[in-house]
Amino acid sequence: MGMNTWRILLFPFSLIYALVTSTRNKLFDWGILKSHHISIPSIGVGNLSVGGTGKSVVVDFLISSFRGKSRIAVLSRGYGRETKGVVVADQTSSASTIGDEPFQFYSKYSGIEVVVAEKRVRGIKKMIQMNRQLDLILLDDVLQHRSISPSIMLLTTTYDQPFFSDTLLPVGNLRELKSGAKRAEIIIVTKCPNKLTQDQMDVFAVKLNLNPNQQLFFTKIKYSSTIQNTTTKLLLKDLKNDFILVTGIANPSPLVQYLKGLNLHFQHLEFPDHHVFSSSDISRIKMMSQNGLVITTEKDFTRLSPLIENKTLFYLPISMEFLHPKMATQFKDALIKRL
Numbered sequence: 001m002g003m004n005t006w007r008i009l010l011f012p013f014s015l016i017y018a019l020v021t022s023t024r025n026k027l028f029d030w031g032i033l034k035s036h037h038i039s040i041p042s043i044g045v046g047n048l049s050v051g052g053t054g055k056s057v058v059v060d061f062l063i064s065s066f067r068g069k070s071r072i073a074v075l076s077r078g079y080g081r082e083t084k085g086v087v088v089a090d091q092t093s094s095a096s097t098i099g100d101e102p103f104q105f106y107s108k109y110s111g112i113e114v115v116v117a118e119k120r121v122r123g124i125k126k127m128i129q130m131n132r133q134l135d136l137i138l139l140d141d142v143l144q145h146r147s148i149s150p151s152i153m154l155l156t157t158t159y160d161q162p163f164f165s166d167t168l169l170p171v172g173n174l175r176e177l178k179s180g181a182k183r184a185e186i187i188i189v190t191k192c193p194n195k196l197t198q199d200q201m202d203v204f205a206v207k208l209n210l211n212p213n214q215q216l217f218f219t220k221i222k223y224s225s226t227i228q229n230t231t232t233k234l235l236l237k238d239l240k241n242d243f244i245l246v247t248g249i250a251n252p253s254p255l256v257q258y259l260k261g262l263n264l265h266f267q268h269l270e271f272p273d274h275h276v277f278s279s280s281d282i283s284r285i286k287m288m289s290q291n292g293l294v295i296t297t298e299k300d301f302t303r304l305s306p307l308i309e310n311k312t313l314f315y316l317p318i319s320m321e322f323l324h325p326k327m328a329t330q331f332k333d334a335l336i337k338r339l
Contacts, residue, residue, distance in 0.1 A: 010170050010171045011171055013170050013171075014167065014168040014169065014170060014171045014172075017168050017169055017170070018168050018177060021168075021175070021176040021177065022176070022177055024146070025146065025176065025177075025180065028146040033146065033147075034147070035146055035147060035148065035149040036121045036124065036147055036148050036149065037149050038124060038137060038148065038149070038150060038151070039128070040128065040134050040135070040136070040137050041135065041136050041137070041151050041339040042136065042137040042138070042139060042150040042151045042152075043062060043136070043137075043138050043139065043150060043151065043152050043153075043154060043335065043339070044139040044142040044143065044148070044150035044152070044153045044154065045058050045059050045062070045138070045139065045140055045141065045142065045153075045154045045156065046141055046142050046143025046144065046153065046154070046155060046156070046184075047141075047143060047155060047156045047157060047163070047175075048143070048155070048157070048163040048166075048174050048175055048176060048178065048180055048181060049157065049158075049161070049163055049166060049173045049174060049175070050169070050173045050174075050175060050250075051173075051250035051251075051273050052158070052161075052249070052250030052251035052273070053156040053157055053158050053190060054156050054158065054188075054190035054191060054219075054221075054320070055140060055141055055156050056101045056104070056140070056299065057190070057221070057318060057319065057320045058154060058156055058188060058190070058320060059074065059101075059105065059138055059140050060104075060105065060108075060319065060320070061319065061320040062138055063105060063109050063112060063138065064109070064319075065332065066135075066136055067109055067111065067112060070135035070136045071131070071133055071134050071135045071136070072112045072113070072134070072135065072136050072137075072138065073112065073113035073114070073115065073127050073131070073134050073136075073137050073138070074102065074105050074112060074113070074114045074115070074137075074138045074140060075115050075116075075117065075120060075123045075124060075127065075137060075138070075139050075140065075142075076098075076099060076101060076102045076114070076115075076116050076140040076141065077099070077116060077117070077118055077120075077140070077141060078098050078099035078102050078116025078117070078118075079099050079100075079101070079141075079274055080095075080099050080100060080274040080276065081095075081096060081097060081098055081099040081116065082096045082097065083097050083098070083116075084118070085117065085118070085122075086115065086116070086117040086119075086122050086123055086126045087115070087116050087117070088113070088114075088115050088126065088130065089102065089103070089106040089113070089114035089115070089116075093106060093114075094302075094306070095302040095303045096276075096303075098114065098116045099116055099274075100274060100299050100300070100302045100303050101140070101299055102114050102116050102140075103302045104298055104299055104301075104302050107302065108298075113127065113130070113131060113134075115127050119147075120139070120142065120145050120147060120148045121147050121148060124137070124148065136339070137150075143155060143175075143180065143183065143184070144175055144176060144180075151338060151339050152185050152186065152335065152338040152339060153183055153184045153185055153186075154184060154185075154186045154187075154188055155181055155183075155184035155186070155187045155188070156187075156188050156189075156190050157181075157187065157188075157189060157190070158189070158190050158191045158251075159189050159190070159191055159192040159193065159196075159204070159218070160191065161173075162189070162204070162207070162208075163178060163181065164178060164207050164208060164209075166178075181208070182211055182214075184214065185213065185214060185215065185334075185338060186214070186215050186216075186217065186331075186334060186335075187208060187210070187214060187215070187216050187217070188217050188219055189204065189216070189217070189218045189219065190219050190220075190221075190320070191219075191220065191221055191254055192218050192219060192220045192323060193220070194220055196218060196323055201218055204218075215330075215334050217322060217327050217330070217331050218322070218323045218327065219320050219321060219322050219323065219327075220320075220321055220323060221254055221258075221318050221319075221320070221321075222318065222319045222320070222321040223255075223258055223316060223317075223318055224236075224316060224317040224318065224319075225237070226317075227239075227293075227295055227314040227315065227316050228314060228315065228317065229301075229305070229310050229311075229313055229314050229315065230305070230310055231310060232311075232314075234314065236262060236264070236316075237262070239264055239293070241265075241292055241293070242265045242266060242267070242292065243264075243265075243266045243267075243289070243292055243293040243294065243295050244266065244267055244268075244269060244285060244288050244289045244292070244293070244294045244295070245259065245266045245267070245268045245269070245295050245296070246269045246271070246285055246294055246295070246296045246300060246304065247268070247269070247270055247271065247296065247297055247300060248271040248272065248273060248274065248275035248277070248296075248297075248299075248300045248303070249273055249297055249299060249300065250273040252268070252270055252297075255297065255316070255318075256268055266295070267288060269284070269285060269288065275303075276303070277303055277304060277307060282307045282308065285308065286308070289312065291312060292312070293312055293314060294308060294312055294313050294314070295314050295315070295316060296313070296314070296315050296316075297315060297316065297318075298315045298316070298317055298318070300315070301313070301314075301315035
């Protein structure tokens, strides 16, 4: 059965999904369903698409930008965790108890609070109850959680697969109608090519159909020159032997292309986003690596590190970088102005 046939068969379900999500949004717009306004300055990060738009990299950037100057807390759903309800990260936490991305933030940055909760309002109340001296709350994956109204909302969309070229689930990957983008004050285009002309950015902006109050920024992935684990760093350029690349993320293509561009030789084991690695998965990884290096993403490292020896398992750090230095300054100014 061809793709077009599938789209035709699924289209009625997309119409039903559109009706449900748009009705829910209207109930919030009309004030029938209530949004909780946070008393502490807050930044929400979300998207319209299902996975792979770089939300966690944006949250990481925000933590590194404000940490040291502000007392920060991060609130997330904690996707893929084995626990329920409100959970506060502590020294006993792991990817299985709070989710891989929250655990990544908690492990990487000392001095921040990380809380996970399906019901975000409950999570916020727990945060404020624990620490009334917070300066900033970062809300991960919160665009569709209308019960919370942050001080400023950031929306992420990729350059290669922008939301305006997509359609609603289950035919496409959109969680709600494209008009949901209007709720964001700032739109961040992620995973841009390294060289993007002003004309290309202008064309993209026209397709977004921005409101006058919305600001647009273009970013790219910056890969580290080293791989690392908890004890060791190695230069990528010094890797002479074949290795195994293990990914459990929504879109590993940019990473794969980057490593191939360095003329590195590897086999790629690809798993679904937030994959819970089984004993058979680990056996397969070890068999293929033959005690050689296993390289993974920082997010996947949080799930693999308890299962594979530290001396063979490494991750490649990534960060968000604006296409032009002036964009970084303008972005931070825009946040400070709106907080």
